[in-house]
Amino acid sequence: MKKIRFAQPVIIFLAAFAIISCSRSQATSVPDAKPETVAAQPSERPTVSETVRFLEERVKRDPEDFIANNKLAAEYLQRLRETGDITYLNLASRAANASLGTLPAEQNKGGLIALIQVEFSSHDFASARDHALRLIELESNKGYPYQFLGDSLLELGQYTEAETAFRNMEKFGGIQKIAQVATEQRLARLALLHGDNSGATRHFSAALKIASAIVEPPKETVAWCQWQLGETAFAGGDYKSAEKYYRDSLATFPDYFRSLASLARVRAAQQDLPGAIEQYERAVRILPDPNFVAALGDLYKIAGRGDQADNQYALVEQIGHLSALSGALYNRQLALFYADHDMKPDEAYTNAAKEYETRQDIYGADAVAWTALKAGKIAEAQNAIKDALKLGTKDAKIYYHAGMIAKAAGDRPQATRLLKTALSINPVFDPLQAENAKKALLELA
Amino acid sequence: MNRKSLSLTILAVLSFAFSTAAHPLGNFSMNQYSRLEVGKSQIKLREVLDMAEIPTFQESVAIDTDRDGKLSQAELNAYASSLTPQYLANLRLTVNGEAVPVKPISSSASLGVGAGDLSTLRIVWDLIAELPSIGEKTLVKFQNNNYTERVGWNEVVIAGIEGVNIFDTSSYGNGVTDELKNYPQEAITAPLAERSAEFSLTTTAIPGNAKPLQNRDGRASTPVQQDKFAQLIAVRELTPAIALFSLLLAFGFGAMHAMSPGHGKTVVGAYLVGSKGTIKHAIFLGLTVTVTHTLGVFAIGLITLFASNYILPERIMPFLTFVSGLLVFFIGASLFKNRLFAALGWTKNAPRHHDHDDGHEHTHDESTHTHGGSTHTHLPPEKVTWRSLLGLGISGGLLPCPSALVLMLSAISLGRIGYGLILTVVFSFGLAATLTTVGLIFLYAGRVFVGTAFAQSRLFKVLPVLSAFVIASVGAVICYSSLG
Numbered sequence: 001m002k003k004i005r006f007a008q009p010v011i012i013f014l015a016a017f018a019i020i021s022c023s024r025s026q027a028t029s030v031p032d033a034k035p036e037t038v039a040a041q042p043s044e045r046p047t048v049s050e051t052v053r054f055l056e057e058r059v060k061r062d063p064e065d066f067i068a069n070n071k072l073a074a075e076y077l078q079r080l081r082e083t084g085d086i087t088y089l090n091l092a093s094r095a096a097n098a099s100l101g102t103l104p105a106e107q108n109k110g111g112l113i114a115l116i117q118v119e120f121s122s123h124d125f126a127s128a129r130d131h132a133l134r135l136i137e138l139e140s141n142k143g144y145p146y147q148f149l150g151d152s153l154l155e156l157g158q159y160t161e162a163e164t165a166f167r168n169m170e171k172f173g174g175i176q177k178i179a180q181v182a183t184e185q186r187l188a189r190l191a192l193l194h195g196d197n198s199g200a201t202r203h204f205s206a207a208l209k210i211a212s213a214i215v216e217p218p219k220e221t222v223a224w225c226q227w228q229l230g231e232t233a234f235a236g237g238d239y240k241s242a243e244k245y246y247r248d249s250l251a252t253f254p255d256y257f258r259s260l261a262s263l264a265r266v267r268a269a270q271q272d273l274p275g276a277i278e279q280y281e282r283a284v285r286i287l288p289d290p291n292f293v294a295a296l297g298d299l300y301k302i303a304g305r306g307d308q309a310d311n312q313y314a315l316v317e318q319i320g321h322l323s324a325l326s327g328a329l330y331n332r333q334l335a336l337f338y339a340d341h342d343m344k345p346d347e348a349y350t351n352a353a354k355e356y357e358t359r360q361d362i363y364g365a366d367a368v369a370w371t372a373l374k375a376g377k378i379a380e381a382q383n384a385i386k387d388a389l390k391l392g393t394k395d396a397k398i399y400y401h402a403g404m405i406a407k408a409a410g411d412r413p414q415a416t417r418l419l420k421t422a423l424s425i426n427p428v429f430d431p432l433q434a435e436n437a438k439k440a441l442l443e444l445a
Numbered sequence: 446m447n448r449k450s451l452s453l454t455i456l457a458v459l460s461f462a463f464s465t466a467a468h469p470l471g472n473f474s475m476n477q478y479s480r481l482e483v484g485k486s487q488i489k490l491r492e493v494l495d496m497a498e499i500p501t502f503q504e505s506v507a508i509d510t511d512r513d514g515k516l517s518q519a520e521l522n523a524y525a526s527s528l529t530p531q532y533l534a535n536l537r538l539t540v541n542g543e544a545v546p547v548k549p550i551s552s553s554a555s556l557g558v559g560a561g562d563l564s565t566l567r568i569v570w571d572l573i574a575e576l577p578s579i580g581e582k583t584l585v586k587f588q589n590n591n592y593t594e595r596v597g598w599n600e601v602v603i604a605g606i607e608g609v610n611i612f613d614t615s616s617y618g619n620g621v622t623d624e625l626k627n628y629p630q631e632a633i634t635a636p637l638a639e640r641s642a643e644f645s646l647t648t649t650a651i652p653g654n655a656k657p658l659q660n661r662d663g664r665a666s667t668p669v670q671q672d673k674f675a676q677l678i679a680v681r682e683l684t685p686a687i688a689l690f691s692l693l694l695a696f697g698f699g700a701m702h703a704m705s706p707g708h709g710k711t712v713v714g715a716y717l718v719g720s721k722g723t724i725k726h727a728i729f730l731g732l733t734v735t736v737t738h739t740l741g742v743f744a745i746g747l748i749t750l751f752a753s754n755y756i757l758p759e760r761i762m763p764f765l766t767f768v769s770g771l772l773v774f775f776i777g778a779s780l781f782k783n784r785l786f787a788a789l790g791w792t793k794n795a796p797r798h799h800d801h802d803d804g805h806e807h808t809h810d811e812s813t814h815t816h817g818g819s820t821h822t823h824l825p826p827e828k829v830t831w832r833s834l835l836g837l838g839i840s841g842g843l844l845p846c847p848s849a850l851v852l853m854l855s856a857i858s859l860g861r862i863g864y865g866l867i868l869t870v871v872f873s874f875g876l877a878a879t880l881t882t883v884g885l886i887f888l889y890a891g892r893v894f895v896g897t898a899f900a901q902s903r904l905f906k907v908l909p910v911l912s913a914f915v916i917a918s919v920g921a922v923i924c925y926s927s928l929g
Contacts, residue, residue: 285595
């Protein structure tokens with residue numbers, strides 16, 4: 001029997017960082033300083049490390065080496081965060097299952113941790129939550145199991161329980177810097193959800209500061225913090241700061257797909273349509289995420305390039321089609337895409353409502369509300385949007401959806417108030433939808 | 446069909462590559478394979494680009510030029526051709542620090558069926574780079590800078606032809622995916638990220654402290670055997686002397702090729718053992734093999750060029766193998782029955798009595814006897830039927846030799862169809878010559894034993910029966926293997 005070892009907390013925290021779901025965004029218009037700087041940067045994917053090859057060789061020689069499998073899973077998950085390539089999620093899943101197939105979770109916490117992260121990344125939040133609870137039973141006096149639990153609960157919309165979990169994470173987290181970074185990130189996330197954007201900025205800044213002070217700072221973690229700071233600035237309409245953070249992020253981690261796409265969005269908000277298109281094209285070349293593709297389609301449409309817009313919209317549908325074959329990774333994105341573009345209203349509503357049955361977070365409620373409106377179900381939309389606004393999240397898109405629902409329900413004062421709120425939070429939260437909001441306001445006037 | 450599109454089609458067929466399996470990597474992936482076959486005067490490169498479902502869908506806008514929603518072979522070929530300059534521009538090849546241009550020979554594109562019935566696109570390029578003269582140590586560097594920003598599987602393979610030694614390289618002599626046709630499915634292996642290669646080469650012995658090129662399992666890489674026959678068509682200048690010499694070589698290659706496994710040597714031998722064949726029969730057999738083989742090369746070549754969209758050559762081959770096996774089986778089974786019955790004396794007239802021209806008479810109750818001063822045998826079966834010979838000849842020549850096929854296709858591509866045809870015919874003659882010679886050897890071998898004690902033995906008497914059984918068995922095995 002091999003000697004059982006427990007995975008080091010550092011690896012765990014590193015691996016767990018960026019599994020927080022992407023934040024939403026908002027905006028003001030600031031001139032573009034040097035848009036070409038990023039676009040002209042050399043593009044090269046980070047290659048698979050020697051460590052990965054070494055570990056792969058180990059498990060090939062000895063498939064029962066569960067420690068090597070656990071480490072491999074952590075490496076693959078890191079690559080997934082860096083590249084967005086789902087291949088690494090599948091590989092991590094194989095490694096985690098191989099590890100737990102060799103030794104059960106009770107004696108193999110590293111395997112359980114890998115499995116939780118795979119489930120989280122696959123959007124199987126309920127399983128991730130259940131396994132996090134199992135991990136807490138095994139490691140009740142450590143901080144990181146609560147982190148996994150809190151992250152899953154947050155995605156499932158169980159906010160009170162998530163806050164409790166994060167408090168426990170803080171309580172048991174210890175003094176390690178990487179643990180502190182993880183805690184600050186969670187506190188920032190909670191602040192955002194509760195509409196405290198400046199609090200979120202404070203926590204993200206603290207996380208960035210601590211991460212940068214680590215000897216050999218984990219690049220992707222630093223880049224993620226910078227990107228999140230950009231997202232928070234964008235959400236408040238501070239495009240200049242947002243752009244700075246995105247550029248910092250790309251300087252830390254070149255070709256970081258999240259920041260590439262966000263930079264494109266901020267360009268669009270700054271009315272730099274050609275620059276935004278160029279930047280999105282680049283982002284889509286690197287990772288055809290349906291959100292990026294749909295946004296590019298919208299910009300083509302605004303630019304009068306209808307055919308190209310249609311091609312991008314068709315691509316979004318194909319990605320959704322493929323995604324549905326292997327899981328439900330893009331269900332929500334696809335439902336929102338349909339609603340935004342007045343396509344397949346019933347299908348979009350059905351999918352959003354189905355997902356909301358098991359995942360009742362505010363963004364799920366928002367998706368139900370928006371798709372319900374497009375499907376002509378005003379009452380359902382009104383109910384759902386209340387849930388979406390319940391935490392007081394300062395998200396222009398939710399207020400925009402709420403305003404449009406109120407307008408459809410004939411509540412003109414409420415509609416006007418909500419739409420104005422949306423545009424005051426972030427005037428160009430979305431190139432197409434912000435214009436629709438303005439048009440709606442004119443109609444209401 | 447113009448020469449360019451002809452080349453494209455040739456490549457499509459020669460690569461025999463048509464992946465229909467769902468893509469195992471991410472649907473976003475853009476996968477590339479590079480193989481450098483290093484010769485003394487040139488490097489042949491094969492580049493394969495395998496686009497998964499999403500990039501294929503993205504590119505389909507550019508491919509579907511007639512906007513009919515379908516990607517025709519012509520559109521695919523046009524797309525591959527249009528991509529070629531850009532793709533080649535991103536390949537960097539240097540020899541001793543000097544950039545060497547990489548020139549296209551051919552390209553081909555084909556669609557596969559991926560997840561959700563979406564298409565995947567596969568493009569194959571065959572390229573060539575002329576090498577300056579190789580010194581004792583020539584340093585080669587290769588870099589593929591295409592799609593560096595895309596996720597995917599990237600694989601590089603190095604191979605040296607006989608006489609070229611490759612050493613001091615971190616690349617390997619063999620691949621993993623069979624040119625991106627079979628990715629590791631359930632393995633815990635991150636996609637390969639091989640985009641470059643650096644190696645030294647020499648035509649002399651490698652330095653003592655150098656590490657020779659290895660395969661991925663750590664074994665030494667074996668040099669590539671060149672297809673010398675197919676090279677005959679590609680001579681730069683075709684003078685009468687060269688043509689004559691090439692014809693002689695073609696005959697020799699054909700003769701030698703027949704010595705390799707297959708081609709019915711066993712069957713011909715087994716058939717003629719103990720039979721009463723003549724030189725006329727042997728020549729007829731040779732001619733049948735020649736004609737069948739030449740026609741086969743032509744037929745497959747034409748299908749390759751003009752009908753590969755409808756009939757895939759790799760699907761024809763097993764069918765031809767099956768037909769060939771079936772012919773052999775029926776000849777063998779029929780012979781076996783006749784010879785067995787004859788050996789057991791169950792033939793209609795046995796024992797029979799007849800007169801010979803020399804006036805003597807006897808009863809065939811024994812196999813060998815002497816009369817008129819000569820010993821002869823009446824071992825069953827006595828007769829070689831033309832029909833059996835025809836079947837035998839067809840079965841021997843039905844499967845076109847890959848070398849001959851490559852030569853013929855290259856000949857069409859180079860516009861040397863007549864010359865290619867002559868070379869193929871001469872090659873087929875060489876092939877037939879070996880088979881005929883083998884037949885004659887077996888034919889006369891039986892006669893050598895006449896009058897000897899061996900000829901009186903029981904084994905000698907049942908040998909024809911056994912050989913017929915061997916023929917039938919060989920036929921059955923060929924049929925079975927063609928099904929696999």
